[in-house]
Amino acid sequence: MIATSPPRRWLFVLTILVGSFLLFMVQPMVARMVLPRLGGAPMVWNSAMLVYQALLLGGYAYAHWLGRFSLRRQAIIHLALFLVAALWLPIGIAAIAPPGPGQEALWVPLLLFASIGPVFFVVSAQAPLMQRWFAADPKAGDPYYLYAASNLGSFAGLLSYPALVEPNMPLAAQSWGWSAGYALLVLLVVAAAAARWHGASGVQLDEPADAPRPSLRRQLHWLLIAAVPSGLMLSTTTHLTTDIVAMPLLWVLPLGLYLFSFVIAFSRFERPTEIIALLAPIVLLSVGGLGLLSSGGGSMTIALSSLAMLFIVATALHGYLYYLRPAARHLTLFYLLMSAGGVLGGLFAALFAPLLFDWVYEHPLLILAAGLLLPLPTLFPWDKWLGLEPKTARASAALLVAIAALAAWNMVERWTGRADGDIAAWGIAIFVIGILVIGWRWAYVSVLALLMIGVGGWDTIRESFTGARVRSYFGVYTVTDYPHANQRRLAHGTTLHGLQRTDAEQRRQPTTYYGPQSGVGLTLAQAETLAGSDAAVAIVGLGAGTLACYRKPGQDWTIFEIDPVMVDIARDPDKFTFLSDCAPDAAIVIGDARLQLANQPPGRFDIVVIDAFSSDAIPLHLLTSEAIGIYARAMKPDGVLLIHISNRFFALEPVLAAEAKARGWSAAIRMDPGPASGSDYDDLTASSWVALTATPDRMRQLTGGIRPRDESPADGAWVPLAAKAGFERWTDDYASTLPVLIWKNVIGGRDE
Structure with missing residues (x-):
């Protein structure tokens, strides 16, 4: 017999909300914790999401398995599992060896399973299990709407992390706060079990047996x-x-x-x-x-x-x-x-x-x-309006699909430059046909595919058969020739990642962010003056290998690159020749730069160049105080640290200004405006490079004296960093990107 006490809907809703809130707050929290070991590539996040989904599946399977027992036994087993999983609290990152090159896809799931697997597993069972317990009372009604409460809690937990938790709490406090939430959840589960305890001793819950x-x-x-x-x-x-x-x-x-x-x-x-x-x-x-x-x-x-x-x-x-x-x-x-x-x-x-x-x-x-x-509800039943028989209506839909195919072909012709005309008009025609054939799924999906082909899809597919594009765990890379401009370009997605002039006289000239008037160009050109003919240089981030052509005979260069595919592209003389022409014997170390630099002998490098951004994606773990400390250890006492901070969405000067102030270092920024309007040098790009040194004399030697900021466009001008009042130094334990977010660019979507 089932208890006749009130269903206590509020208790089950609260239990589900708290469990889901914790579940989806722990995801970005753990992602933040592992940044120093994983970096921030999109595929790292996707791999983490796959782990969370697998653990969620395990939790749901466990909840389904528990259904064979009486509710009392379910409660005992579930609470016991809560206590066992508590051994993994407070949340932290498991101490396992870093991955070898190319092993990230398997290592990321292993690390996350070892770090939060048991805790995530037991909390993930809350949504289905609490709904089942709720439905054990015949007066409770339909339990499915509680899943809406579950996902509302998940949504709130996910968004509250970047908006409230990360900007205001260090990781250690976050972990203990989450542990307190876990304890609250255990108490709520105890209360939910108590609410259904009486009369729940049967092997099965009292549910209708006629549901097939x-x-x-x-x-x-x-x-x-x-x-x-x-x-x-x-x-x-x-x-x-x-x-x-x-x-x-x-x-x-x-x-x-x-x-x-x-x-x-x-x-x-x-x-x-x-x-x-x-x-x-x-x-x-x-x-x-x-x-x-x-x-x-x-x-x-x-x-x-x-x-x-x-x-x-x-x-x-x-x-x-x-x-x-x-x-x-x-x-x-x-x-x-x-x-x-x-x-x-x-x-x-x-x-x-x-x-x-x-x-x-x-x-x-x-x-x-x-x-x-x-x-697919029919929006415009034109076949009914015209009184068409089903067979005639299908034939008419097929005719419309054929017209859409013709329109897609015309779009391809115009997209590839083989014909002139308005692409948009043909695209609108296909769209209208798609609306008209919604009632026939086969026709609707066919028109959708044709629209994809017409709107740039043909070029995308054709590129796959040229061998010019390759994909790795870290991104999609495409090498494209532009004969009319004597250029070969490397794109990471749609972001320019490297460019080389293809004419023999100019192919060694640095391009894009690395021109002679850029901060890195000015610094590397002075390497011999700063550190002698045998200067030791570390480059973090290979790209097409553009910086290699600043190397001079006798210098000791080491290049750090996380993606083996990028190394293959830069080393292939049929693609780019910067490396083969200028630094064929330079050592290339594959792996996360922070981890690899930590393994270098202390005081090895005279100049360390950090250029590891992937377009506007911030490798936050490379800008924390601990990361800068690793670079400082790898440099000589009077070494120069150079960091590329060009970015559309984040103003990163305050990050490095706060770090320099905390360390008592000298710092300056070179904001190269790029080529003037109408210049022939369309292969140079505006850039911002920050130089940091532990000795003021070295900074004066590098910059010739730091000038006021209003002189930044002048050739070779280095100016002070823009500090931000009250900005807190980034550490592995605390860092928030919200204070440096350029909201007007996020909203306006300004392109470089």
Whole structure:
């Protein structure tokens, strides 16, 4: 007999909210903790997400397994597991050896499993288990809406970390605070168990026995519907950071929107979900049609559109899942398969896609998969209006698809320059056809694919057959020749990562951020004056190898590069010749620069150059006080540390100004404006380089005297760093990017 006490809905809602809040706060917290060991590449985040999804699946499987026992026994087992997992508190990073080159994809999951696996596992079981316990009371009603509360807690936990926790608390305090939340969760679980303790001694909960087990086909349907939004969330993250805007803040947004889609889809308010499901096919056409475009050019509009598409499609699919939900008797099976679908989508986007594809093809493939699974309500039933028979209507839809194929071909002709005309008009025509054929799924998905091909997709696919593009764990690299400009360029996504002049007379001349008037150009040109003919130089970040041509005979150069694929590109004389022409014998050390520099003998280098940014993605772990300390140890006492801080979205001068002040070092910045308007030197780029030294004499020798900031455009001018009042020094334990975020550029999407 089931207890007749009140259902205590508030208690179960609170327990689920707290558990989900903790679960998704620990994700960015642990990501922050491992920065000194992993860096911040997008694929590191995707690998971490895959680990979280796998642990979530384990937690849901555990909750499903517990269902075979009485509720009392479930409570005893679950609380015992809570106590065992508490041995991993406070949250910290496991002490395991760093990865070898190329082993990051396997090492990241191992580190995260060892660090938070048991804690994450037991907390992740909260959402389905508490819903099951709640439903044990016959007066409780439908438990599924509690999943909306679960994801609301997850959403709040995820966003509160960068907005509130990280800027105000060091990591040690964060870890202990999370442990206090864990203790609160244990007390809430005890209270929830007590609320259902009486009358719950039977082997099975008192549930309707006439609810049939969902068919295998229905279970597979759940699996696929759950897999697509999960994979799309990760592919959107990769797509944005690789080909649109390489800004780390965007890494959290897709996950947040993915979680919030559950809040809407599983709530009791059905109208918002219905409206979104009606809009989803249109949004998928308009934004998903850009899914094969590989020249986004840093447009914030495209970035925001991609995020909007993710949210709308995820909400529509999750709403469909809610519509297909089984009776409460099979609740844990439903959530188990949902979680398995999430892992399946994560495996495809985070693990298999980088191995299978040379570009982010997982993104357009998942967009097409969404088209195959979305509910497709007919917006304009023109076949009914015209009184067409079903067979005639299908033939008419096929004709419209054929017209769309012709329009896509015309777009390709114009996109590739083989014909003149308005690409946009043909794109609009395909879009309209897509709206008209929504009632026929095969036609709708075909038109969506044709729109992708027409809007830059043909170029993207064709590039895969040239051998010019390669993908690694850290990004997508493309080498392209521009004969009319006598240039060969290396792009990381759509970001210029290196450029070489192809004419023999000029191919050794440094380009882009590394020109003779850049901070690094001025410094390396003086290496012999500063440190003698045998100057020892460390370069962190290889790129195309441009800086190698500042090397002079007798100098000892060591280059540190995290990506073996980048080393292969720079060493291949058929691609770039900076290394082979200027420094063929320079030592190249593969691995994270911070870890590798820590292994160097003390006082080895006269000059250390840090140029490890990937477009605007900040390797935060390379700018903390501990990192600067590693560089200082590797340098000679009068050595020069040079750091590249050119960035569209973060003003990094205060970070280094605070560090220099704390150490008592001299610091200056060279803000090279780049070539003047109309100059022939279109291969040079504006740049900002910061020089730091422990000795004022060395700074005077390097700069010739620091000038006022209003003289920065002058040739060779070094000026003081811009400090920020109250700015706290970055450390491994405390660092926040919010104080240095350039909001006007984030909102306006200004490009360099």
